[in-house]
Every structure is written in C-alpha cells, then in structure tokens.
Amino acid sequence: MAGPALAHVGVQPVGEAAKGGYATVNFKVPNERDDASTVKLEVNFPTEHPLASVAPQTVPGWKIVVTKSKLAKPIEMHGKQITEAVSKVTWTATGDGGVAPGYFQQFPLSIGQLPENADQLVFKTLQTYDNDEVVRWIDAPVEGAEPESPAPVLTLTAASEDGHGAPAGDKAGDDAKGGADHASDESAGDHASSAASSDSSDGTARGLGIAGIVIGIAGVAYGVLAGRRRTPSSTDTPAS
Structure with a gap:
C-alpha cells in the first residue's frame, strides 16, 4: 500500500x-x-x-x-x-x-x-x-x-484587478480601437494629401490666369500700336 x-x-x-x-x-x-x-x-x-x-x-x-x-x-x-x-x-x-x-x-x-x-x-x-x-x-x-x-x-491565487480576470472581448476592443486609429490616421493623411493637391492646383490655375492676363494686355498694346502705324497722316494726303 x-x-x-x-x-x-x-x-x-x-x-x-x-x-x-x-x-x-x-x-x-x-x-x-x-x-x-x-x-x-x-x-x-x-x-x-x-x-x-x-x-x-x-x-x-x-x-x-x-x-x-x-x-x-x-x-x-x-x-x-x-x-x-x-x-x-x-x-x-x-x-x-x-x-x-x-x-x-x-x-x-x-x-x-x-x-x-x-x-x-x-x-x-x-x-x-x-x-x-x-x-x-x-x-x-x-x-x-x-x-x-x-x-x-x-x-487560491490573488485576484486580478477586475476580480475575475480580463474579459476575452478586451483584446478585440483594443484591436478594433487600434484599427480605428489607423484608419483615422490614414484618413487624415489622405485629407492632407488632397489639400496639398488642391493647393497645388489652385496655384497652377492662378499662375495660368495671371499669365493669360499679361498676354492679353500685351496683345491689346500691340494692337493699338499697329493701328496707329496704319492710320495715314495729313501730310500724306495726295493733291487733287
């Protein structure tokens, strides 16, 4: 025994x-x-x-x-x-x-x-x-x-902080929160990228607009000068 x-x-x-x-x-x-x-x-x-x-x-x-x-x-x-x-x-x-x-x-x-x-x-x-x-x-x-x-x-062992051990859902909740934070960061990055792209587009549009105005003014000035050269003066009129 x-x-x-x-x-x-x-x-x-x-x-x-x-x-x-x-x-x-x-x-x-x-x-x-x-x-x-x-x-x-x-x-x-x-x-x-x-x-x-x-x-x-x-x-x-x-x-x-x-x-x-x-x-x-x-x-x-x-x-x-x-x-x-x-x-x-x-x-x-x-x-x-x-x-x-x-x-x-x-x-x-x-x-x-x-x-x-x-x-x-x-x-x-x-x-x-x-x-x-x-x-x-x-x-x-x-x-x-x-x-x-x-x-x-x-x-008996010491109780955990919540008295019953951490619920299984806590990790899932943390993962979900981490995913949400990551998605939020990505969304913020996309927004910043879109804003930068928008600012770049606006700058290009403004540059082209200014260039167009300058070209237009130059064209008007050229037209005026050309017109003046084509208008006959009084000394050039033939005698009758």
Whole structure:
C-alpha cells in the first residue's frame, strides 16, 4: 500500500482558482488497496467559506448527489441574498463500477464564488471501498508537517484587478480601437494629401490666369500700336 503522502485524495484547479472568482477543479481519487475498489466519495465543503454555486460534471458510471444546507448568516452574490449553500457532494459508483486497484478517477466540479479573504479551502473527504472500509481524509494542513490523512486543499491565487480576470472581448476592443486609429490616421493623411493637391492646383490655375492676363494686355498694346502705324497722316494726303 502506498504511503498517505504519496497517494491520497487531492484537489487541483484547471488553470487558476482566483479569489473572488469561479474555478473548475478536479478531485483526484487514487485507489490505495490491492483487493478492493473505491465505490463512494464524499466531499464536504467548508462552512466558514460557503460556496453557493457548485455544478458537477457527469462522470460515467457514477451517481452524483449535491447536498445543500441553510446558512447561519446569509451571503450576498450578484446582488442577491443567498440563504443556503452546498455542504457536500457525493459520488456513488453504479453497477459494478468504481475505481479498481491500480487506477485513479477524477471528479470535476465548477465552484464559486470563491472567497476573497482566504488563501485556501479545505475539503474534508471520505473514501469508501467495496469491502466497507472508509478512509477519512480530514486532517487540516499543518505548517512544516504532513498529516497522516491530509484533507484535499485548494490553494487560491490573488485576484486580478477586475476580480475575475480580463474579459476575452478586451483584446478585440483594443484591436478594433487600434484599427480605428489607423484608419483615422490614414484618413487624415489622405485629407492632407488632397489639400496639398488642391493647393497645388489652385496655384497652377492662378499662375495660368495671371499669365493669360499679361498676354492679353500685351496683345491689346500691340494692337493699338499697329493701328496707329496704319492710320495715314495729313501730310500724306495726295493733291487733287
């Protein structure tokens, strides 16, 4: 039989279990007996940090029962008063199922809302074999020592700034904003280019207009001078 420190019921989050948030956790149950199968698992939830939302995932070959109890003091969740919370989740093997010798089984749960004022949650657990033996994993952790029958302990991590982690839409929003800024910059550049082109066209038009006026004035002056040369003077008139 493996030592208790090496093969006992444990709990691990899928990812992180942040304070004030929600998490998916797996209770890992190894079979420590060579001649019996595990047929029942009872996980007791901490009463000092009640969890109002607990949802198990279906495990083939196991019946699941979620037990709730009245709270001595109601808690608030999402603006609502919660008067009861999950106190225990029980998995019972159906038919000839169970965790056979040499195997282990994981039991997933979605839990929340996790407390903000705790660093860990202790889940006292009972493991029952088909020979009616019950192993009680209920010893709380002790600093600097390994309990003989340690209870599963879920370590909580620090909460993010928003308490629940950044939403997936934030990156999309940032990308959209960046795209809008880029489009705005391009639009401003196009506008500046159009303005420069317009100014250049206006300058060319004004230059051509001035040149036309100068040419026109020169033409009028030339016409006047030519007309004067063609007009006969009085001395040039033939005698009758």
